[in-house]
Amino acid sequence: MAQEKTLTRREKEKQRQRQYILDAALELFSQKGYSNVSMNEIAEKSEFAVGTLYKFFCSKEEIYKSIMLQNSERFHRTLLESLSEGNDEVDTLRKYVRTKRELFFENAAAVQLYHAETIRKGFDAKVGLDDEVRERHDQVQQELTTVFERGMKKGLFNKIAEPSHLAIALDSIHHSFIFLWIEDPDKNEYPDDPDVILNILFKGLLREP
Amino acid sequence: MAQEKTLTRREKEKQRQRQYILDAALELFSQKGYSNVSMNEIAEKSEFAVGTLYKFFCSKEEIYKSIMLQNSERFHRTLLESLSEGNDEVDTLRKYVRTKRELFFENAAAVQLYHAETIRKGFDAKVGLDDEVRERHDQVQQELTTVFERGMKKGLFNKIAEPSHLAIALDSIHHSFIFLWIEDPDKNEYPDDPDVILNILFKGLLREP
DNA sequence: CTTGACTGTGAACGCGCATTCACGATATAG
DNA sequence: CTATATCGTGAATGCGCGTTCACAGTCAAG
Numbered sequence: 001m002a003q004e005k006t007l008t009r010r011e012k013e014k015q016r017q018r019q020y021i022l023d024a025a026l027e028l029f030s031q032k033g034y035s036n037v038s039m040n041e042i043a044e045k046s047e048f049a050v051g052t053l054y055k056f057f058c059s060k061e062e063i064y065k066s067i068m069l070q071n072s073e074r075f076h077r078t079l080l081e082s083l084s085e086g087n088d089e090v091d092t093l094r095k096y097v098r099t100k101r102e103l104f105f106e107n108a109a110a111v112q113l114y115h116a117e118t119i120r121k122g123f124d125a126k127v128g129l130d131d132e133v134r135e136r137h138d139q140v141q142q143e144l145t146t147v148f149e150r151g152m153k154k155g156l157f158n159k160i161a162e163p164s165h166l167a168i169a170l171d172s173i174h175h176s177f178i179f180l181w182i183e184d185p186d187k188n189e190y191p192d193d194p195d196v197i198l199n200i201l202f203k204g205l206l207r208e209p
Numbered sequence: 210m211a212q213e214k215t216l217t218r219r220e221k222e223k224q225r226q227r228q229y230i231l232d233a234a235l236e237l238f239s240q241k242g243y244s245n246v247s248m249n250e251i252a253e254k255s256e257f258a259v260g261t262l263y264k265f266f267c268s269k270e271e272i273y274k275s276i277m278l279q280n281s282e283r284f285h286r287t288l289l290e291s292l293s294e295g296n297d298e299v300d301t302l303r304k305y306v307r308t309k310r311e312l313f314f315e316n317a318a319a320v321q322l323y324h325a326e327t328i329r330k331g332f333d334a335k336v337g338l339d340d341e342v343r344e345r346h347d348q349v350q351q352e353l354t355t356v357f358e359r360g361m362k363k364g365l366f367n368k369i370a371e372p373s374h375l376a377i378a379l380d381s382i383h384h385s386f387i388f389l390w391i392e393d394p395d396k397n398e399y400p401d402d403p404d405v406i407l408n409i410l411f412k413g414l415l416r417e418p
Numbered sequence: 419c420t421t422g423a424c425t426g427t428g429a430a431c432g433c434g435c436a437t438t439c440a441c442g443a444t445a446t447a448g
Numbered sequence: 449c450t451a452t453a454t455c456g457t458g459a460a461t462g463c464g465c466g467t468t469c470a471c472a473g474t475c476a477a478g
């Protein structure tokens with residue numbers, strides 16, 4: 001046990017340093033893009049020497065990979081959780097929007113990196129990392145779709161479109177507002193009330209005659 | 210006149226070649242990203258020698274710049290045009306969605322490049338090109354906003370959200386569907402009827418009790 | 419055929435960057 | 449204190465890529 005504890009202490013220290021490097025890299029990657037960040041920059045920002053980075057990660061690509069996997073794991077766990085809460089489907093959607101907003105605001109850098117580097121589909125030279133991240137994303141999207149489905153079956157929602165289309169629509173609207181906020185937080189304030197987002201779907205724009 | 214014609218003929222030939230290079234570069238950039246494409250690749254694809262490229266463009270960056278400006282000009286001219294048509298606001302929106310769909314489908318590569326390289330805000334090392342492109346984009350967005358405003362004043366639309374928010378929402382939903390189609394045209398068919406997109410906004414999801 | 423302007427070429431140059439490695443610094447053990 | 453393992457370093461290495469330039473091919477005029 002004592003032995004385990006000393007080992008753990010060293011391990012913990014290692015982990016702290018590792019995470020410090022990842023945080024530095026994430027900030028740089030998200031601001032300038034993977035290709036435009038050099039190992040020297042990451043070294044400088046994380047206050048290590050270039051050589052030291054290679055004691056933790058065997059390549060620049062592995063740093064990127066670690067960041068993506070770590071964040072994708074956290075994001076999708078949190079979002080799936082929020083989708084299993086709520087009294088009814090409307091409530092669930094509100095919780096989902098709130099959760100996603102908080103999550104994205106607290107991790108703006110990771111979100112920006114994810115979107116910037118994911119946009120190119122097949123060709124991410126970066127391993128089959130795509131697969132894992134994509135799979136998680138699809139899982140959330142699928143779960144969100146079933147929320148709309150359930151709402152329709154219960155008669156809570158009108159069938160104005162395919163449930164999967166509604167899931168896509170909700171997320172895309174939400175992302176737009178989040179990105180506008182990230183771009184210019186002062187100019188584009190983000191509405192605190194999730195209903196401001198949801199009402200775009202919930203309420204009909206066209207006035208019935 | 211004769212002199213002008215010979216000049217024009219040579220000029221035309223130059224232009225053809227220039228455009229051929231731009232087309233090759235666009236395809237590569239959109240697939241792999243600006244940083245991941247070498248001048249040698251562009252040369253090979255356009256069937257010129259590397260040196261020849263520099264007879265047309267003084268740098269790799271200028272090629273990128275030309276592509277972006279050329280396309281942004283065409284896109285925004287076309288979109289603004291579509292927004293000035295239509296009998297009423299609903300009709301205008303239908304025409305806008307149709308036009309944008311056709312435009313984006315015929316120029317999928319350009320759209321993808323635009324989105325991928327625009328996502329990083331201030332830091333595009335690529336000149337103040339951002340400004341010009343961004344300005345045009347904002348102009349379309351502004352015009353779309355006024356369409357929603359007019360519809361509300363006429364009593365054609367319900368005031369379910371800020372007009373500018375609705376403009377953002379419509380575009381973001383539309384982009385999502387377009388990108389899904391670009392990613393996998395077979396799996397995600399794009400609805401031919403613009404109302405499939407518009408109904409997500411037009412019709413209320415929530416069933417009133 | 420000769421001259422000269424023009425077009426197109428691709429090997430060569432220089433630079434920046436990811437990766438390595440031989441070496442000091444530091445900590446642990448005996 | 450000495451010996452040994454571990455940690456951290458940053459100059460050196462090799463490579464890929466943007467850019468250049470001296471040159472070969474082409475064509476029109478004389």
